[in-house]
Every structure is written in C-alpha cells, then in structure tokens.
Amino acid sequence: TQSTRPQRILDAVQKNATRGDPRSVVKAIDHFCRNKEWAMNVGDEKGCILDSVVSEVNPATVLELGTYCGYSTVRIASLLPPHAKLITLEFNPDFAAIARQVIAWAGLEDKVQLVEGASGDWIPKMKEQFGVKTFDLVFLDHWKNSYLPDTKLMEECSLLRKGSVLLADNVICPGAPDYLEFVRSSPRYKSQYFKSHLEYTKVEDGLEKSVFLG
Ligand SMILES: CCCNc1ncnc2c1ncn2[C@@H]1O[C@H](/C=C/CNC(=O)c2cc(-c3ccc(F)cc3)cc(O)c2O)[C@H](C)[C@H]1O
C-alpha cells in the first residue's frame, strides 16, 4: 500500500537517527525534507529561533497547538528542564500515531503528553484533565485561522498569566493576518516579529513572539 509523507518521515528518522538522541531526530527530518520531500515542519532556520525563545523562557509548562509529525515537539522537549511538561494537541489520528513514534524515537515520552483531539475541545479541559494552572509558553502551528480563536479561548480559560509567551509560526506564509493584527494592536500583548524563511525555502516567513501582559 502507498505510504503517506508522515510515514516516510518516520522511516527516515528510524533509518538515520539515533534512538534517544533528539538532535539526530531533528537533523534526520530536516535532511529528508530538504533533500527528498518538503513538509510543513517549522524547520531548521525558524527552529533555531524557536530554540532561543524556549531557552530564554525556560518553561515549566508548554502547550503546542498542532503536532503534525512531532518535529517541533522534539525540538522544544529536548530543551526543557527536568520536570517540565509539554502538552501537544493533534486532532488527526494518523499524524498523532506517527508523532508518537517520532517522540518515542527521540526518547522524550516522559516530557511530552500528546493529546489526540481538537484544541477547541481540549483547551477548556486543561486544568481539570492535566492539572495545568497556566502555560509559560504556547507554540501555535496548527490551522492558521485557528490561532486567534484559540488565543481568545486560552485567555477566557485563564491559561495565560502575566509573562506567558505565545510563539506563532507562519505569520507571513501562509499567514495569520487576523491573529497578527490582534496581538500587535491589543494593549494586553507585547509583540515582536522574528523575520526568517518558510521552512526549506527562500520564501519569507517568520515567527511572532507575543508576551501576555495580564
Ligand atoms: C479545529 C481546528 C483547530 N484545532 C486543531 N486542534 C488540533 N490539531 C489541529 C487543529 N488544527 C489543525 N490541527 C493539526 O495541526 C496540523 C496543522 C498544521 C497547519 N500548518 C500549515 O498549514 C502550514 C502550512 C505551511 C505552508 C506554507 C506554504 C505552502 F505553499 C504550503 C504550506 C507551512 C507551515 O509551517 C504550516 O504550519 C495538522 C496537520 C493538523 O491535523
């Protein structure tokens, strides 16, 4: 039977990366996506910006919206301090199944909770289901028209505290114009644009870092 692109990404990880070595998993996916098949991972260039924001925030609790194959999940989790937790939401069961295996190959199962389901259903249940008070860092990389409604939902559910950092991928390409307008004009956020390129290409894209001011 025909394999899917996520399955071919998992194969590339299992063939070329070392079990328990997150950096080798990241390298294997980047090599595959740069040389064999493009895929919508945040990639190595924007990934370095992601790494620097994660290191700066040094979060105890992280929420990722949109796991896909788990590339950014592995990047983030590999930088977390010992007892920190990353919850990642993915509503496509096929992608979730692949991501679980990528996360396991990297040896990061203990730091990552992959929740299969839609952000709109799960954000309101974060406190009761996972004992999360607030998130120190949120990485938004799911459907671009869901960034804004989900940000408003996180505010309504009191999941953001003074200093919580939102980091959004693709604010230029494919773009998230309503989200960008919101976080850049709202007095409750301090926003900063990190110019970069669409993964594995020369097309402009970037990450928007927005600090919630409470
Ligand atoms: C209920 C919905 C919301 N709730 C949800 N709850 C849970 N999971 C959700 C939700 N909404 C979506 N997901 C999952 O997240 C993933 C979705 C990821 C989406 N990412 C893009 O579309 C993109 C495109 C390009 C791109 C650029 C240029 C091109 F030419 C082509 C493509 C580049 C990029 O870096 C990109 O991240 C995954 C596929 C999908 O199942």
Ligand SMILES: [Mg+2]
């Ligand atoms: Mg993206």
